Amino acid sequence: MRAVAALARRSVRAGSGRFLVEGPQGVRELVRYAAPSVVDLYVTAAAAQRYAALVESASAAGVFVHSVSDEVLAAMADAETPQGMLAVAQQPEPTLADVLAASPRLLVFLQEVRDPGNLGTVIRAADASGADAVLVTDSSVDVFSPKVVRSTAGSLFHLPVVTGLDAEATLAEVASHGIRTLATEGEAALTLPHVDLAGRHCWVLGTEAQGLPDHLAAACAERVSIPIYGKAESLNLAMAATICLYASAAAQHGTQ
Amino acid sequence: MRAVAALARRSVRAGSGRFLVEGPQGVRELVRYAAPSVVDLYVTAAAAQRYAALVESASAAGVFVHSVSDEVLAAMADAETPQGMLAVAQQPEPTLADVLAASPRLLVFLQEVRDPGNLGTVIRAADASGADAVLVTDSSVDVFSPKVVRSTAGSLFHLPVVTGLDAEATLAEVASHGIRTLATEGEAALTLPHVDLAGRHCWVLGTEAQGLPDHLAAACAERVSIPIYGKAESLNLAMAATICLYASAAAQHGTQ
Structure with a gap:
């Protein structure tokens, strides 16, 4: 959980090559266009219900989906309102x-x-x-x-x-x-x-x-x-x- | 000082019909296009030097210019960096x-x-x-x-x-x-x-x-x-x- 929250810091992102994608809109596009880069997806119970199709498509694409409490999600997130959903992904490195x-x-x-x-x-x-x-x-x-x-x-x-x-x-x-x-x-x-x-x-x-x-x-x-x-x-x-x-x-x- | 800071609140603005204009860019355009609406202009010593022409044109336009300390200006301002200058003005009311x-x-x-x-x-x-x-x-x-x-x-x-x-x-x-x-x-x-x-x-x-x-x-x-x-x-x-x-x-x- 702390390792995820730490991705709000540039040095931690640079060291790990990972970053945070918060909220259903970003996660949806991430899963649609770059599913292999997703390391973990964290979803609250409410968000899993509300965005069921999105969570299902993530699972179908091989993404590791974790259920977390509202408190844990809030502690991991940088956004004030991550809308119950947050992914950790590998940074794309186009040249x-x-x-x-x-x-x-x-x-x-x-x-x-x-x-x-x-x-x-x-x-x-x-x-x-x-x-x-x-x-x-x-x-x-x-x-x-x-x-x-x-x-x-x-x-x-x-x-x-x-x-x-x-x-x-x-x-x-x-x-x-x-x-x-x-x-x-x-x-x-x-x-x-x-x-x-x-x-x-x-x-x-x-x-x-x-x-x-x-x-x-x-x-x-x-x-x-x-x-x-x-x-x-x-x-x-x-x-x-x-x-x-x-x-x-x-x-x-x-x-x- | 508190009366000025309170203009960051909508209810206070609505009650008084006044608002804050922070920083030299906003103050310059305010003085240039709406000088009669300026109630007070607060300037720190450093800003008075740096923006001497602006402060002079405000005085020439009849604006009441007050020298204040950095601390007083910071306490009046909403912006984190008001750049040493802040005006209180009457809200224009075009219909x-x-x-x-x-x-x-x-x-x-x-x-x-x-x-x-x-x-x-x-x-x-x-x-x-x-x-x-x-x-x-x-x-x-x-x-x-x-x-x-x-x-x-x-x-x-x-x-x-x-x-x-x-x-x-x-x-x-x-x-x-x-x-x-x-x-x-x-x-x-x-x-x-x-x-x-x-x-x-x-x-x-x-x-x-x-x-x-x-x-x-x-x-x-x-x-x-x-x-x-x-x-x-x-x-x-x-x-x-x-x-x-x-x-x-x-x-x-x-x-x-």
């Missing part, structure tokens, strides 16, 4: 080479995201927009922290999220595969509606506070700004990523 | 009639938003997309709660946010002014890229968990879904609003 070998059309690269909710939301937006992968540097918040996992709403299991990357090497590697790198920058003269997004490309976003450092923006093929039509000074990272990714999806999928 | 009298082209109406960060982000997205106003029902989280104010990043002072509205009456009133009401709904057959957004319209969004109740969706002129290109089940409220509002801005402003 940049795997992602690039699959001829991706749409990628998003986060140079240094610190806020867990922002990272989770970008992963969810990438999934919704049909992006092929999310790329994250080693100086970003841990993708497997409970708060990031929760805020992806299951999207973490829908597309590869490559972590621990070096920014400059990654931009060079992506570009060398014929993927156009597009730096988002508030001051750029080229605005989003003027960018041709039909081809293969990778959005590159900087930190919440400072944006992208100049040497990284300069290393990208284009610098692009999102127009501000009102009086707002800027958009937050998750909003900017969502707008860019949905513009890409519209261009790549046509008007579905 | 739906005012908004509609100004011939708005783009509105967003939130039927029941509960999460402060979501509401703040929608107000910020509305501002960035050039929307004319945000409309919020009486069953939503309080727009003047410190967390909502912070997450608007100053946008609360850039456009009218009308609160305490009744959902059905508001939809009828908006429609009667020739503004097309567009309900966002995950299941709608009509998708965002197929909607003509050049004319006057109002986006109508439901709760984070359940979406829009059927009787309200039915009361709108159209039901519209945002396409999901990947495996995500849905988008969160703030992402959905941002995507819809930016699609509207692109249609109304052309490719600026």
Whole structure:
């Protein structure tokens, strides 16, 4: 029980290669897309009844399901309301080479995201927009922290999220595969509606506070700004990523 | 000092008609766009130095500036890091009639938003997309709660946010002014890229968990879904609003 609760700490996750997936929505997507990675599933009696089909499909997929009391589940969980269900799973470890070998059309690269909710939301937006992968540097918040996992709403299991990357090497590697790198920058003269997004490309976003450092923006093929039509000074990272990714999806999928 | 701190409570705000604006970004936009509504501005010595131009422009605008110690500021603030600055202001009270009298082209109406960060982000997205106003029902989280104010990043002072509205009456009133009401709904057959957004319209969004109740969706002129290109089940409220509002801005402003 303490070993499970300890997975809320980054060092423990890094040492064990395991992480927590809390609540029925995350567990459902985990079981559906990555059942072999599930180490244990803990369920309260009430949740076992309420989510019977989910628990059954987990068992059928070979997942080891444990019944626990409400108190034990609460002690294991990071979330205030884990809704009676929590899984321990092995962290997926997709590599940049795997992602690039699959001829991706749409990628998003986060140079240094610190806020867990922002990272989770970008992963969810990438999934919704049909992006092929999310790329994250080693100086970003841990993708497997409970708060990031929760805020992806299951999207973490829908597309590869490559972590621990070096920014400059990654931009060079992506570009060398014929993927156009597009730096988002508030001051750029080229605005989003003027960018041709039909081809293969990778959005590159900087930190919440400072944006992208100049040497990284300069290393990208284009610098692009999102127009501000009102009086707002800027958009937050998750909003900017969502707008860019949905513009890409519209261009790549046509008007579905 | 206690009277200021008490403004973190909804009942105290409702009784006094005042609210807290924390941090230099919010205070700057408050002073710039609504200086007459500022009751008091509290600044630490360090912040007075760091944000000297801002404090000077507040004084010049007739704002009553008080020097306080770090401890007093921390005791008054709701935020963990108010960055040495905090204002008490009168709540603006724009009405739906005012908004509609100004011939708005783009509105967003939130039927029941509960999460402060979501509401703040929608107000910020509305501002960035050039929307004319945000409309919020009486069953939503309080727009003047410190967390909502912070997450608007100053946008609360850039456009009218009308609160305490009744959902059905508001939809009828908006429609009667020739503004097309567009309900966002995950299941709608009509998708965002197929909607003509050049004319006057109002986006109508439901709760984070359940979406829009059927009787309200039915009361709108159209039901519209945002396409999901990947495996995500849905988008969160703030992402959905941002995507819809930016699609509207692109249609109304052309490719600026």
